[in-house]
Amino acid sequence: MKLYNYFRSSASFRVRIALNLKGLAFDYMPVHLPKGEHKFPAYAAMAADMLVPSLEINGQHLSQSMAIMEYLEETHPSPALLPSDALGKARVRALAQSIACEIHPLNNLRVLKYLSGTLKVTDAQKTDWYRHWVRTGLEAFERQLEQGPASEFCYGSAPSMADCCLVPQIFNGRRFDVNYDGLPLTMAAFDACMKLDAFQKAQPSACPDFEA
Ligand SMILES: N[C@@H](CCC(=O)N[C@@H](CS)C(=O)NCC(=O)O)C(=O)O
Incomplete structure (x- = not known):
């Protein structure tokens, strides 16, 4: 397997974590x-959306981190990144999508570039935008965790797709000094994840293309 990716990309980071959790070399x-x-x-010929990550398996290229993680889950079910019951699966997917669909699209590079490059917002306004959407998104995430079962990770006692999405978002927000106060369950899940090798090995500073 080949993972086309970038050290700082949150969507790439999700897939690196999932591959590591499943013990899959890439x-x-x-x-x-x-x-x-x-x-x-050359890249556009492989990845039609011209985004990272793209996972190459047997000459096939898969795009979209959520779809890639679902593919890995189906083809390598153990250890599972989704609970076995339908309700648990829906809860974990909802948490994961709260990050991947509600927060990340508003804070990714091309959106921020459009704000400053085309709409000419000031750096301060761009930072306000970033912090606003990440913070309000994480507050919604925290409320979901409050309503779920008591858990060490985002859902239950093992990392799931929700944790694969949460950890990169927390890393990303730190670059813009997002305030994480008052998010105890979210940050406890983050801390639990960061005790695991799979998350440590996937973080930007551990990547071969890392630049400080
Ligand atoms: N929904 C996509 C998001 C992919 C995405 O936006 N990737 C970013 C890096 S995190 C990217 O390639 N950005 C390039 C750009 O914005 O031009 C996924 O989950 O894979």
Whole structure:
């Protein structure tokens, strides 16, 4: 398997965690986003959306981190990243999508670039935008955790797809000094994850293309 990805990309980070949790070896294929390598013809020919991550398996290219994690779950079910019961699966997917669909699209690179490059908002306004959407999204995440069962991780006593999404979002928010006060369950799940090798090995500073 080859994972085309970038150390700082949250969506790539999710897939790195999932691969590590499942003990699946992969070749790390760096795609330098600031240099625009994701828009080069060679990459666009593999990844039609011109985004990272893209996972290559037996000559097939898979896009979208959530779809990739679902594929890995189906093809390598153990250890599971989803609970076995339908209700638990729906709860974990809802938590994961709260990050991947409600927060991340508003804070990703191309949206921030459009705000400053095209709409000419100031840096301060862009940072306000970022912090607002990440913070309100995480508050909603925290409320969901409050309503769920008492858990060590986001859902239950083992990491799930929800944790694969949460951890990169927390890393990303730290770059913009998002305030994480008052999110005890969210941050407890983050801390539990970061005690595990699979999360440590996937973090940006552990990646071969890391740049400080
Ligand atoms: N929903 C997609 C998001 C993919 C995405 O936005 N990737 C970002 C990096 S986290 C990217 O490739 N950005 C390039 C750009 O914005 O031009 C997924 O989950 O894979």
